[in-house]
Amino acid sequence: MAENPVLTFTEKGIYCPDGGFFIDPWRPVDHALITHGHSDHARWGHRRYLATHQALPVIRHRLGQIEAAGIAYGERLQIGGVTVSFHPAGHVPGSAQIAVERRGEVWVVSGDYKVEPDGLAEPFSPIRCHAFISECTFGLPVFRWQPQVQVMDDIGRWWAANAAAGKASILGAYSFGKAQRLMAGVAPIGPILTHGAVEEITAILRAQGYALPDTVRAVAGVDAKTHPGALVIAPPSALGSVWARKFGPAEEAFASGWMAVRGIRRRRALGTGFVVSDHADWDGLNTAIRATGCERVFVTHGYTAPFRHWLADQGYDAGIVATEYGDDVDDATAEIAE
């Protein structure tokens, strides 16, 4: 009898036949291993969840009452005929790549990942494997990120210039991950205010022990008068909204990898965009894949067709897997999901 592949691709998600579990499934299943808390990966409706201890608080906050177990980074857990382990993906706090091993054959599901350490998320660590299932959100060579410290400097200068002109600085960023990375990375010159959606996640991560600066939730009564020249961190959907008007004269900007492309920035009628992404850029993807030493690569979401072609040209056995990632329902109002 032919042996099952370690992982297969089904209509419900990535499935491990010998372990009887799914990884980041998009339809309700019995047992789901979750790479991280973004809503296109951690979905509602599974019977049992397994995620890193660091990822669970946010997942519980988002999904409510769920039956979930935690696992430490690097801990090896036998499930059925396979051994699984979770390893830092550098994407957001608690995020993991999931390695599945069966008698020495290792498959790794990357979830979403970023190679450059950002000072907040547990830094990406490459895992040797035979098959690597990789995202490629930014899988074109036009996406090359500048070092984070440079972008944080730019944001700091923008904030300072706005404050000097008597304006608030409203920065749009995804409420889990990007928002906290920005508040932790920018050199503070005044108060940091947060939208409720951002503050909820920030409070959870702060309670977990992540090093985050003090922030003020921008409830009624917190505005331009009480906190002049503040940096306001809000979900992208809040940019240009009625809510944003309470900060009086303000400049708005959006922090996203997509801001690298002028046309996309202009489509959002945004003057200012900061190129900050929680995903690997072109060089990051290539570095990460090389570091796994794998022979087979499956690409899941992003510029899959050209990236697969590129990998095949580099000598990999490369395929495309259709998934439902990259469509973060929390940010449905923000047209560009990362």
Added chain:
Amino acid sequence: MKQFATLFAALDGTTKTSAKLAALTGYFQTAPEPDRVWTIALLSGRRPKRSVTSTELREWAAEAANVPLWLFEESYAMVGDLAETIALILPVAEGVETPSLSAIIAELMQLTGQSAEVRKAAILAYWGRLGPNERLLFNKLITGGFRMGVSQGLMTRALATATGVDEAVLAHRLMGDWSPQTMPFDRLVQEDGSGPASRPYPFALAAPLEEGSEGLGDPGDWRAEWKWDGIRGQLIQRTGAFALWSRGEELITDRFPEFSALADFLPPGTVMDGEVLAWDRAANRPLPFADLQKRIGRKTVPKRLLSEAPAMLLAYDLLEVGGVDWRDRPFAERRERLEAVVAGLPEGMPLRLSPAISFESWDGLAAERQAAREMRAEGVMIKRAASPYHVGRKRGDWWKWKLDPWTVDAVMIYAQAGHGRRANLYTDFTFAVRDGNTLVPFTKAYSGLTDAEFNEITRWVQKNTLERFGPVRRVPPELVFEIGFEGIQESPRHKSGIALRFPRMLRWRRDKPVDEIDTLDGLREMLRVSRG
């Protein structure tokens, strides 16, 4: 180059007109004069003579970035702008001190005619020493298409603020033929009224009448004429110059040799505004736009075309009389004088008056407007009798009142991602109508929907792709749209045998099932009607 790059960053970093105006004004007050002249030239659509082809740019950039050409092309399809694709794909360079804008342009122009090796070495050297923003601008100097989110009007206003010269005077001075290489800044902006004899006036533009005509008040204050579907043209007859300019400020005199006869008969110091049309002498009305189209792209015109699609200028305004600028006089007075000038021409000239439409009431004009299609016009123009000839679009005096478009309900069968502002959104669709049991593609359209609708369709396309052909995706025929268009003509090049003018999506018909879309026979019937 640094100062120009800073200007660009300031313009690009804001969507507020006031901030753009301030940035431009500051630049015009402080930048070196030759750079100012080139900036004016670039922002008014002029560009240095091209010394490198876009094929060369692609190949050199792909090589320098160490990616295969096909991957460069994939990237370009996503970014939608060649200059930007190159700036992004090359390895990050440390920006070092660079020559001024005008010096770089001068060097670029000197590359013309040099060997590929010399040109490549020069371009690669620049790519290696320019910072990311400057690299984008440098590439744009080669590829052209400098828009920077600044209209010519805004640029002119900033220049007026910076120099104290009247804005309308400046708009006129910046028209026509001048070379940024030889034109000193002072001469470009100074107010002495002299200039090349062929210099056109800025065109007056009409705004669409969306609210209906009732709001315009007493019909007696207004004049009406047909809105033609041709090329807007300004005819200049001055001592030492006979010229025809298109609205895009292109000199098109040589493309319409039949007009040269007018040089012998129009009084010197005459400037007219009108519509260039291909003319059907037998029916005494314009030929379909498709016939004029055959002549637009040609610099020289074969004899056959001259007889098949002879050009006619239908004049509707008079801007200069006896060398005197008449633009401030009332339209009614200009029109009366125009009628006299045209009446003074001998028989058989390729110039006629665009006929006035007389009307007593707005209802009466609405009824006249219904005849537009029969006249091969797009609708009517309504002009205030007392109005001057404005510079550009000033709302309130000139209105265009177009016919409602033709419409057809059709189903989307292919989708393609857009460019530039619409990179990574599916916005360009191919539509089909029914022909018996099959679907026949008949048009493409890419505009008319809201951003939210394009987002929703993009998600749908991503989840429902049946097949990919490069950037094009085949999708199941499920989404129905109402397609509007201005005209329909026969086209052997298309599978359906027809081609549409200005097709766009009027509405997403979520309420309409696919089996109720229109048919190819229905389109053929429209074609029959349109040929009258």
